[in-house]
Amino acid sequence: MEGKIYYITKKKLNELKKEYAELMEIEKKKSITQEAPKILESEDLNPEFVSFQEDIGFLRSRIDELGNILEHHELIKNSAKDKQTIVGLGAKVKVGVDGEKDEFLIVGTLEANPALGKISNESPVGKALLGHKVGDEVIVASPVNIKYKIKNIKYEIN
Amino acid sequence: MENLIDFFNKVGKLKNMPRRGWVINDIKNPESIADHIFRASLMVWILGSKKKLNIERLLKTALIHDICEVYAGDITPYDSFLPKDAKKRKALMKTWPRFSDKQRKMLQKKKYKKEEAALNKIIKDLPREIGAEIKHLWLDYEKGLTKEGRFFKQVDRLENFLQAMEYYKKYKKPPQGPWWKWAREFFDESISLEFIDEMAKKFHHDKLRR
Numbered sequence: 160m161e162g163k164i165y166y167i168t169k170k171k172l173n174e175l176k177k178e179y180a181e182l183m184e185i186e187k188k189k190s191i192t193q194e195a196p197k198i199l200e201s202e203d204l205n206p207e208f209v210s211f212q213e214d215i216g217f218l219r220s221r222i223d224e225l226g227n228i229l230e231h232h233e234l235i236k237n238s239a240k241d242k243q244t245i246v247g248l249g250a251k252v253k254v255g256v257d258g259e260k261d262e263f264l265i266v267g268t269l270e271a272n273p274a275l276g277k278i279s280n281e282s283p284v285g286k287a288l289l290g291h292k293v294g295d296e297v298i299v300a301s302p303v304n305i306k307y308k309i310k311n312i313k314y315e316i317n
Numbered sequence: 318m319e320n321l322i323d324f325f326n327k328v329g330k331l332k333n334m335p336r337r338g339w340v341i342n343d344i345k346n347p348e349s350i351a352d353h354i355f356r357a358s359l360m361v362w363i364l365g366s367k368k369k370l371n372i373e374r375l376l377k378t379a380l381i382h383d384i385c386e387v388y389a390g391d392i393t394p395y396d397s398f399l400p401k402d403a404k405k406r407k408a409l410m411k412t413w414p415r416f417s418d419k420q421r422k423m424l425q426k427k428k429y430k431k432e433e434a435a436l437n438k439i440i441k442d443l444p445r446e447i448g449a450e451i452k453h454l455w456l457d458y459e460k461g462l463t464k465e466g467r468f469f470k471q472v473d474r475l476e477n478f479l480q481a482m483e484y485y486k487k488y489k490k491p492p493q494g495p496w497w498k499w500a501r502e503f504f505d506e507s508i509s510l511e512f513i514d515e516m517a518k519k520f521h522h523d524k525l526r527r
Contacts, residue, residue: 214446214449214450214453217450217453217457220371220374220463221462221463224462224463224464256415256498257494257498259412259413259415260415261415262418263502268467268505268506269461271505272425273499273502273503274394274421274424274425275418275421275422275425276418276421278502279505280505281505281506282501282502282503282504282505283501283502283504283510284501284502285502285505299501301497301500301501301517302493302497302517302520302521303493303494303497303498305497305498305501
């Protein structure tokens with residue numbers, strides 16, 4: 160995984176930067192006091208941070224993970240206007256899949272969540288759609304071949 | 318010690334809880350949730366050894382990832398609109414459910430809340446450190462906080478996909494179309510993709526020759 164570039168949206172980048180700063184603060188306070196820092200008592204705190212106080216090893220691995228992502232990321236931006244007719248990272252693509260309608264947002268692996276319609280650019284479907292335009296039919300090969308017809312492409316990443 | 322016995326007693330129920338995806342496909346004697354956990358653990362250990370990952374974390378994540386199902390049950394994407402009529406259900410299984418963005422968010426939020434509450438209930442009487450470790454491993458699996466959490470999520474579904482193909486070979490169900498559609502959208506990690514290509518050759522070599 161070393162050397163991998165993480166493609167992320169600006170929203171995600173801001174979330175990760177905030178989390179990184181908060182976790183560094185927790186680690187710093189914990190190393191000084193050996194007690195749960197005040198931040199852990201905040202009701203606003205993202206609940207998954209709370210359990211980190213129990214496990215310094217996990218806290219450190221999440222910090223390392225965030226550090227690696229922040230160091231090796233590339234922002235997903237809207238394509239230039241003249242290229243917005245082509246599927247690229249950050250495109251919201253309406254497709255017909257073997258007669259059914261669906262809509263995908265093409266994102267990097269960190270934000271991919273097919274259950275929410277966010278497809279990784281490294282998945283076979285994501286890869287196959289990249290570079291195509293409205294009207295194209297894309298076949299994704301497998302024992303059961305799947306045909307995606309591109310109906311619409313939109314870019315709305317901030 | 319009594320609390321530990323209660324915990325093991327509760328998670329032991331997973332040995333007799335059939336996986337719902339197979340039940341709605343009318344698979345005879347379907348595997349249990351514990352059966353799935355067993356093979357997913359082996360798979361993540363062996364496949365995870367090919368990457369520089371923390372095997373102990375992978376194995377622990379595999380072992381705890383579905384224990385919330387003792388209380389939450391096993392939830393499938395079909396559950397919100399599953400017909401009672403067997404014929405209609407069989408027809409539905411030939412399609413992959415597609416939802417609007419709003420429905421997707423609502424379904425995922427509902428599932429997450431239900432499972433998190435179930436997990437909290439199952440770990441509440443455990444020693445604090447163990448309970449917290451289980452909780453953060455589960456959060457890692459759910460949210461992909463580390464490489465291990467993200468890799469296990471892929472392997473979890475890989476085990477499920479392998480089982481689907483094994484049942485297909487034996488019973489000619491579940492229908493393979495929806496599974497392949499889902500798989501081509503879900504998997505994006507190199508070892509998982511390589512594994513799937515090999516599964517395709519093993520279970521669908523007749524179709525690949527055409």
